Amino acid sequence: MEKLDTYCKNTWCPGCGNFGILEAVKQAVASLVKGGVSKENFVLTAGIGCHAKTIDYLNLNSFYSLHGRPVATASGIKIGNPELQVIAFSGDGDSYDEGICHLIHAAKRNSDITVIIHDNRNFALTTGQFTATSPKGFPGRSTPKGNPEEPFNPLELMLAAGASFIARGYTGKIEHLKNLIIEGVKHRGFSFIEVLQPCVSFFDNYQFYNKTVYELKTHNFSSRKEALNKIKEWDYLNGDSKIPIGIFYKIRKPTYEEEVLKGLNPSKIKKEFPLKETLERFV
Amino acid sequence: MKKDYSILIGGAAGEGSRVAGLLGAKLLNKLGYRIFIYDDYQSLIRGGHNFSKIRASEKKILSQRRGIDFLLALNKDTIERHKDNLGKKGIIIYNSDKMKDRGIGIPIEKITKEEGGIPIMKNVALLGGFAKVIGMDWKIAEEVFKKELTKKTDLNLKIAKRAYRETKNLIKIEKLDQEPLSLLTGNEAISLGAVKAGLNLYLAYPMTPASSILHYLAAHQEEFNIAVSHPENEIAVINMALGAAYAGARTMVGTSGGGFALMTEALSMAAQSETPILIVESQRTAPSSGVPTYTGQGDLFFVMGAGHGDFLRFVIAPGDAEEAFYLTGEALNLAWKYQTPAILLVDKEVSENTFSVDKDIEKKVRPENFLARNKKGNYKRYKDTKEGISPLAFPGQKNIISKATSYEHDEFGISTEEEKDIEKMQNKRLRKFKKMAQEVEKLEAVKTYGKKNSQKAIVVWGSTKGPALEAAEKLGIKMIQPIFFQPFPEKQMRKALKGVKKLISIEGNSLGQMEQVLRCYGIKPDNRILKYTGRPFLPEEIEERVKKII
Numbered sequence: 086m087e088k089l090d091t092y093c094k095n096t097w098c099p100g101c102g103n104f105g106i107l108e109a110v111k112q113a114v115a116s117l118v119k120g121g122v123s124k125e126n127f128v129l130t131a132g133i134g135c136h137a138k139t140i141d142y143l144n145l146n147s148f149y150s151l152h153g154r155p156v157a158t159a160s161g162i163k164i165g166n167p168e169l170q171v172i173a174f175s176g177d178g179d180s181y182d183e184g185i186c187h188l189i190h191a192a193k194r195n196s197d198i199t200v201i202i203h204d205n206r207n208f209a210l211t212t213g214q215f216t217a218t219s220p221k222g223f224p225g226r227s228t229p230k231g232n233p234e235e236p237f238n239p240l241e242l243m244l245a246a247g248a249s250f251i252a253r254g255y256t257g258k259i260e261h262l263k264n265l266i267i268e269g270v271k272h273r274g275f276s277f278i279e280v281l282q283p284c285v286s287f288f289d290n291y292q293f294y295n296k297t298v299y300e301l302k303t304h305n306f307s308s309r310k311e312a313l314n315k316i317k318e319w320d321y322l323n324g325d326s327k328i329p330i331g332i333f334y335k336i337r338k339p340t341y342e343e344e345v346l347k348g349l350n351p352s353k354i355k356k357e358f359p360l361k362e363t364l365e366r367f368v
Numbered sequence: 369m370k371k372d373y374s375i376l377i378g379g380a381a382g383e384g385s386r387v388a389g390l391l392g393a394k395l396l397n398k399l400g401y402r403i404f405i406y407d408d409y410q411s412l413i414r415g416g417h418n419f420s421k422i423r424a425s426e427k428k429i430l431s432q433r434r435g436i437d438f439l440l441a442l443n444k445d446t447i448e449r450h451k452d453n454l455g456k457k458g459i460i461i462y463n464s465d466k467m468k469d470r471g472i473g474i475p476i477e478k479i480t481k482e483e484g485g486i487p488i489m490k491n492v493a494l495l496g497g498f499a500k501v502i503g504m505d506w507k508i509a510e511e512v513f514k515k516e517l518t519k520k521t522d523l524n525l526k527i528a529k530r531a532y533r534e535t536k537n538l539i540k541i542e543k544l545d546q547e548p549l550s551l552l553t554g555n556e557a558i559s560l561g562a563v564k565a566g567l568n569l570y571l572a573y574p575m576t577p578a579s580s581i582l583h584y585l586a587a588h589q590e591e592f593n594i595a596v597s598h599p600e601n602e603i604a605v606i607n608m609a610l611g612a613a614y615a616g617a618r619t620m621v622g623t624s625g626g627g628f629a630l631m632t633e634a635l636s637m638a639a640q641s642e643t644p645i646l647i648v649e650s651q652r653t654a655p656s657s658g659v660p661t662y663t664g665q666g667d668l669f670f671v672m673g674a675g676h677g678d679f680l681r682f683v684i685a686p687g688d689a690e691e692a693f694y695l696t697g698e699a700l701n702l703a704w705k706y707q708t709p710a711i712l713l714v715d716k717e718v719s720e721n722t723f724s725v726d727k728d729i730e731k732k733v734r735p736e737n738f739l740a741r742n743k744k745g746n747y748k749r750y751k752d753t754k755e756g757i758s759p760l761a762f763p764g765q766k767n768i769i770s771k772a773t774s775y776e777h778d779e780f781g782i783s784t785e786e787e788k789d790i791e792k793m794q795n796k797r798l799r800k801f802k803k804m805a806q807e808v809e810k811l812e813a814v815k816t817y818g819k820k821n822s823q824k825a826i827v828v829w830g831s832t833k834g835p836a837l838e839a840a841e842k843l844g845i846k847m848i849q850p851i852f853f854q855p856f857p858e859k860q861m862r863k864a865l866k867g868v869k870k871l872i873s874i875e876g877n878s879l880g881q882m883e884q885v886l887r888c889y890g891i892k893p894d895n896r897i898l899k900y901t902g903r904p905f906l907p908e909e910i911e912e913r914v915k916k917i918i
Contacts, residue, residue: 149773161611352616
């Protein structure tokens with residue numbers, strides 16, 4: 086298999102869900118490279134948080150961006166050079182709180198990037214505060230009496246925003262997650278992959294997920310109604326309801342880059358533009 | 369007597385006074401006059417009062433003046449507001465369907481209607497009448513109308529011609545023996561300067577007075593072979609821009625103070641990740657929402673100090689359209705040469721006023737090369753070099769792994785928290801900042817004008833250049849204009865100040881921000897003249913206020 090590790094020392098907590106995501110990404114990239122995607126064409130972005138360390142550990146092109154902004158950075162890379170395969174890593178605090186506008190709008194414009202959300206349902210690198218997907222009552226350090234807010238369902242939000250590929254994976258099922266990532270990268274358009282990631286230090290819900298997670302059987306991917314029904318099976322509360330993982334929704338529609346660039350590759354134009362005629366028009 | 373005319377065209381918003389202003393200017397441009405147009409409008413779509421003030425002069429001018437020679441009124445309000453500035457021999461040309469006044473009334477609404485035009489075409493009737501009043505040959509006027517009115521040309525010509533025929537001639541504005549020039553707004557000049565310097569991508573979120581860069585480049589993106597994107601907000605604009613630049617696209621963004629405030633977190637990332645980016649910041653009256661469609665020079669401190677952490681950026685402040693053109697090109701080149709943010713600081717006056725621009729201006733700009741990767745060895749995005757500039761390579765290139773980052777990093781781009789690494793990388797960037805400062809001293813970073821050996825001097829920046837230059841020439845004193853503010857061209861400034869015994873700083877803000885920058889370098893102006901009414905200085909105003917001091 087393609088060697089994708091760097092010399093960077095791993096500093097995630099032993100047992101962290103991020104290890105599962107890292108492994109799934111490595112396998113997915115190796116498989117895609119084997120399938121003919123050039124390794125040099127992969128570009129990763131990340132926000133700030135535990136998730137972001139992923140790109141220090143991968144020997145691939147990357148832009149380690151700002152908290153909440155990796156989706157915007159990724160969208161910019163893709164419009165700068167549409168030949169690149171751009172994957173944005175982000176966390177729940179990163180893209181469901183700080184930078185949610187970019188997530189919604191990248192989905193809306195169908196930017197041809199893949200977004201992988203490491204959803205551990207708390208701010209972990211800042212030692213445990215509630216995020217948009219923490220359950221109500223979550224005892225975070227900023228809300229010692231419990232999170233006063235109800236979580237939202239990010240998949241439902243993405244469906245409403247116009248994402249053309251919506252999936253959910255689980256760090257406990259690496260092979261399944263690997264395949265979702267491969268499908269997401271291959272999909273032309275905005276691919277959204279939410280990954281349930283237990284946080285051993287601040288929100289350890291391995292047992293809960295192991296009990297409730299189940300793999301979706303195939304269905305009509307282009308049906309919004311079917312997708313919504315399946316998305317609504319679990320609303321990010323810690324009850325007894327089952328949690329479906331897999332692909333919920335997938336349609337093909339024009340990407341932002343197809344619409345805006347019309348075949349242009351901004352990074353490849355290096356010609357001096359003469360202005361004589363243009364200036365003449367201003368006389 | 370010097371041939372120098374001022375024409376004010378005014379009406380309510382939506383009546384088309386701005387378009388009429390440009391059309392009027394084109395008539396005088398055709399006669400060989402050098403043009404300046406000041407556009408005054410409010411933050412509303414209908415109603416209120418908008419006007420364009422055209423100045424047409426034998427020699428190049430960069431400012432309006434107080435007096436008016438021709439007052440072209442689409443409504444009564446225009447006359448009420450401006451008649452006090454009308455000279456003794458001033459002529460009022462008005463819409464006689466709406467009012468009665470002294471001067472020349474033209475039934476522009478009646479003419480437009482009878483000829484089968486739509487209401488907005490009354491402007492064409494007004495200008496047709498104006499051409500007659502000033503004794504312009506119909507054949508010449510017709511050429512201008514034909515060139516400018518590309519939609520429904522025949523109908524427009526019919527309206528213009530009838531108004532011309534039915535209006536009487538009063539004076540003769542002579543045709544000059546010089547070629548007409550291109551008339552560019554500062555924002556058009558910025559757009560073209562960037563295109564000439566190899567712009568690939570422009571990103572922006574609309575904000576007055578920068579929006580017309582977005583509009584112009586969006587309308588001409590195919591012609592210029594560039595991409596234009598308008599994302600969800602300024603935070604997305606700058607972060608996408610940095611992504612695109614990292615991918616190899618020469619990218620520019622544009623905004624005003626409020627939008628730039630949203631960009632500052634990523635400005636810091638541009639510096640840390642050493643990603644080239646050109647940011648146009650066009651100031652308006654602030655703080656906060658301020659007065660959106662009026663001007664100010666209150667963001668100098670802000671752009672110089674924006675972003676958290678220890679870093680320099682280029683801050684460049686052009687004062688007219690020609691400077692805006694070549695300095696935009698220069699700024700884009702500098703951003704790439706030094707892999708760093710460059711800020712072009714303009715204001716509503718530079719952005720939206722219209723200027724006559726020299727034909728050979730395009731020779732002043734060409735895309736320059738940046739330091740590219742040497743193909744030998746493993747690529748390190750942040751290679752520690754003698755001059756602090758690391759060779760650039762882009763994702764997608766063979767055998768390249770390019771790791772850019774907002775974190776402190778090692779040479780390859782992996783995050784680090786080690787004391788030694790942190791110091792080493794900051795030292796690398798410091799060497800680069802030193803090179804940037806040396807580069808600025810090699811460029812024309814401070815300009816001088818007027819009587820160069822005068823012991824009395826005024827120092828101005830940005831759009832204040834235009835009105836101040838006229839005042840300085842009239843008073844026979846020296847004028848100094850710093851163009852670069854960061855890195856600051858200290859040597860050039862000292863040279864410009866040689867022999868100056870009395871120095872007056874003049875700027876469009878209330879705290880004297882440029883003056884305070886000068887004080888950081890031990891340069892102490894003796895007096896200051898400030899204006900913060902949202903309106904630009906007038907040459908007469910500067911002349912009067914300087915006279916009181918010297």
